[in-house]
Structure formats: C-alpha cells, structure tokens
Amino acid sequence: MKNALDSAALNDAIENVHRAGMPGLFAEVRDGDRVWRGAAGVADVATGRPVTADMRHRVGSITKTFTAAAILQQVESGRIGLDAPIGRYLPKPVPGERGEAITVRMLINHTSGLAEYFPYAYPSFKAFPALAETGPQSLDDHRFTRFDPTELIEMGVTAPAVGTPGGTPGVYSNTNYLLLTQLLEQVTGTTAERYITRNVIERAGLRDTAFxxxxNVDGPHSQLYEAWFGMIDPPRDYSVYDMSWVGPAASLISTVTDLNRFFGMLLAGEIVSPSSLAQMQRTVPVVSQEGKTGGYGLGLYPMEVPGQGTFWGHGGTVWGAGALAMTRADGKRQMAVAVNMQRWNRLDSSGTPRPHPIDDALATLYRVAMYG
Known part of the structure; x- marks a missing residue:
C-alpha cells in the first residue's frame, strides 16, 4: 500500500485542472510525514492575483462531518440517544407520528425521508435534478438575505416526503442537518456554532477554520465563481454571501491543511471515540443532490480506491466554491482540494449536465493524490 508522494505528477495534475477551465484551485496531499501543497490558476480573474495553497475557503457540506462529530460527542455523554426519536427532543419542528418515527441517526445519515428545503427557499430553483427549469436569479436576490433556520426547517418538514423514515436509499437533505444543529442547541444550551467551535474545531487545533x-470570508481567500450550468456567463463572483441559507449544515470556512488535520484526527479516534467512529463508518445507500446513489455513514462517506483500501471524508459545494477532503482508513494518506468555480457543466436539452474537461482533470488529480 506504500506509494510515494510524486510532486511532479501532482504539480502536472493540478495545472491540468486549471488548463481545463477551472479559474483556480489549491490542494494539500499527505503521505505519512511527507506533505505536498500546490496551487494553480488565479484567485481573481480580473486582476490575475494567483491562488495560494494557504487560502481560506468556503467548504460547504464538509461542515456536516463537524456537526455529526459534535452530535456523537453528545451521544457519548448520554445527552442524546442515537436511536431516540427526534420528537423526544424537538416536538415542535417535527411533530406527531413523524417525530416518533424519525431517529437522530436517520437525520445524520439522510434516511429521515424529510425533503430538502432548498427549492422552497430559492423559488427560481425547482427541485434537483430538474435543472433545466432552474434559473440563477435567486442567487442575486438572496445575496444578503438573513434566513431563519426555523422557517427553513418548516419548509423541508411540510414539503412532500422523499421517503419513509429509515427507508433506503435515503435522500440527501440539508433539512436533516439544520434539525441536528437545533438538537445540539437544545441539549448543550449554547449555539451549534459555539459548541462545534469549542468541542470540534478547537479540540482538533484548527487555526484557520471558523463559522x-x-x-465575507475573512483572511486571504479567492473570489468564488458561480457558472450555474452556463447560465451565468461569464461566471460571477459570489464570495460575499450571507450563509444563513445553510447555517451550520454547510457554512464553514477552512483551509486544505486544516481539513487534512481534522479528518486525520477524526479517523484516529481523537475527536470522537473509536466506537463512535465505527458508527460514523456504518453506511447506507443515499441519493445525492446530483441524483447519484452511494454509501453514506454518519457525516462521512467512503471512496473505495482499487488496491489502496477505503478513503473516508466528505465533499462540499456552495455558490462558487467546492472542496473535497478524503483520508485513507489507516490515516496515512490524505488529500484536500479546493476549487473556486462551481457548476461548470452546461446542460443538454433534457437538463442533464454535459461532460466537461474539468471533470476528467479533477478525477485524475484525485487519483494521483490518493494513490500516485
């Protein structure tokens, strides 16, 4: 399983993603004690300011792993039952039979059957994956909108269910994680952001990670370019954006170095106990927002790499920003990649995203990063 850290191959692979059309990206790869950091392209297409590997970045749903870890800490302390009904803790947002049927575990692994609130909060976006009917207007309309999480949760809970509680495949939904942040607040008596900061971010010693x-993104960062499937052309900068539309489900800012440190410590049993980690790695089939079915655990998902074993981590996208962090099960090999453009694939007449050279170039970068 030993594989050298090939700096030349990594430099070529990251350059090729930029050449394929990504304005800028940066990454950190670790193999034991050896570390490679690289960057390619620009942080600002107007000025040509280059991206650097130490930039802070919106990491989207990678935040869910931090939230899941915080919940499991509370499970360990006995304040939350992993298989207890959510209605026991939050009877108001999830009332009646549904509150009894949906457990905390089902929220964390997206098998609650609760719908995504997103198309209801952003009216010009119809439900995924009917992308042909969507328009980017809502992006600008809501740049500075302060969403109330209680209202977002209500949109998801009152929308038609996407499955039965505990049924598989589950359907990925931010509604689940907004409920989990309310659960954290209920049992800890502090905000989810404050609890996660103290007990997950600070416990892991992350210096550049914060809600x-x-x-604005504080500190050195890139502009974040949203293309919305070619409907925003040229892609527009959305680095300044009120993140209350996802809250502690997907709003974290971090660096590739911090992400590798966090996932390394998590998989070493240093953020949650080894038995909690084993729960996090129990997967069920879940349909992603892109309509693909894959295994999902408790805020973690696996990538099987031929001949290299299993990598665990999470990806994330928000307007203009994307990130992926994966760590091999033994913790020895790690990759964190950040990109500053999203939804670069144009749509065909049926609303299906067309292949783009960036897709292949990124896949190659991930392959070189994970196993040389």
Whole structure:
C-alpha cells in the first residue's frame, strides 16, 4: 500500500485542472510525514492575483462531518440517544407520528425521508435534478438575505416526503442537518456554532477554520465563481454571501491543511471515540443532490480506491466554491482540494449536465493524490 508522494505528477495534475477551465484551485496531499501543497490558476480573474495553497475557503457540506462529530460527542455523554426519536427532543419542528418515527441517526445519515428545503427557499430553483427549469436569479436576490433556520426547517418538514423514515436509499437533505444543529442547541444550551467551535474545531487545533461572522470570508481567500450550468456567463463572483441559507449544515470556512488535520484526527479516534467512529463508518445507500446513489455513514462517506483500501471524508459545494477532503482508513494518506468555480457543466436539452474537461482533470488529480 506504500506509494510515494510524486510532486511532479501532482504539480502536472493540478495545472491540468486549471488548463481545463477551472479559474483556480489549491490542494494539500499527505503521505505519512511527507506533505505536498500546490496551487494553480488565479484567485481573481480580473486582476490575475494567483491562488495560494494557504487560502481560506468556503467548504460547504464538509461542515456536516463537524456537526455529526459534535452530535456523537453528545451521544457519548448520554445527552442524546442515537436511536431516540427526534420528537423526544424537538416536538415542535417535527411533530406527531413523524417525530416518533424519525431517529437522530436517520437525520445524520439522510434516511429521515424529510425533503430538502432548498427549492422552497430559492423559488427560481425547482427541485434537483430538474435543472433545466432552474434559473440563477435567486442567487442575486438572496445575496444578503438573513434566513431563519426555523422557517427553513418548516419548509423541508411540510414539503412532500422523499421517503419513509429509515427507508433506503435515503435522500440527501440539508433539512436533516439544520434539525441536528437545533438538537445540539437544545441539549448543550449554547449555539451549534459555539459548541462545534469549542468541542470540534478547537479540540482538533484548527487555526484557520471558523463559522463566518458575516457575508465575507475573512483572511486571504479567492473570489468564488458561480457558472450555474452556463447560465451565468461569464461566471460571477459570489464570495460575499450571507450563509444563513445553510447555517451550520454547510457554512464553514477552512483551509486544505486544516481539513487534512481534522479528518486525520477524526479517523484516529481523537475527536470522537473509536466506537463512535465505527458508527460514523456504518453506511447506507443515499441519493445525492446530483441524483447519484452511494454509501453514506454518519457525516462521512467512503471512496473505495482499487488496491489502496477505503478513503473516508466528505465533499462540499456552495455558490462558487467546492472542496473535497478524503483520508485513507489507516490515516496515512490524505488529500484536500479546493476549487473556486462551481457548476461548470452546461446542460443538454433534457437538463442533464454535459461532460466537461474539468471533470476528467479533477478525477485524475484525485487519483494521483490518493494513490500516485
């Protein structure tokens, strides 16, 4: 399983993603004690300012792993039952039979059957994956909108269910994680952001990871270019954005170095106990927002790499920003990649995203990063 860290191959692979059309990207790969950091392209297409590997970045749903870890800490302390009904803790947002049927575990692994609130909060976006009917207008309309998480949860809970509680495949839904952050607040008596900061981010010693204080990314960062399937052409910068539309489900700002440190410590049993980690690695089939079915655990998902074993981690996208962090089960090999453009695939007449050279170039970068 030993594989050298090939700096030349990694430099070529990251350059090729930029050449394929990504404005800028940066990454860190670790193999034992050896570390490679690289960057390619620009942080600002207007000025040509280059991206650097130490930039802070919106990491989207990678936040869910932090939230799941925080919940499992509370499970360990006996304040939350992993298989207890959510209605026991939050009877108001999830009332009646549904509150009795949906457990905490089902929220974490997306098998609650609760719908995604997103198309209801952003009216010009119809439900995924009917992308042909969507328009980017809502993006600008909501740049500074302050969403109330209680209202977002209500949109998801009152929308038609996408499955039965505990049924598989589950359907990925941010509604689940907004409920989990309310659960954290209920049992800890503090905000989810504050609890996660103290007990997950600070416990892991992450210096550049934080929930945003406002619509800006503090510190050195890239502009974030949203193409919305070619409907925004040229892609527009959405780096300044009020992240209350996802809250502690997907709003974290971090660096590739911090992401590798966090996942390394998590998989070493240093953020949650080894038995909690084993629960996190129990997967069920879940349909992603892109309509693909894959295994999902408790805020973690696996990538099987031929001949290299299993990598665990999470990906994330928000407007203009994407990130992926994967760590091999033994913790020895790690990869974290951040990109500054999203939804670069144009749509065909049926609304299906067309292949783009960026897809192949990124797949090659991931392959070189994970196993040389």
């Amino acid at each position: 945003p204080a406002g619509p």
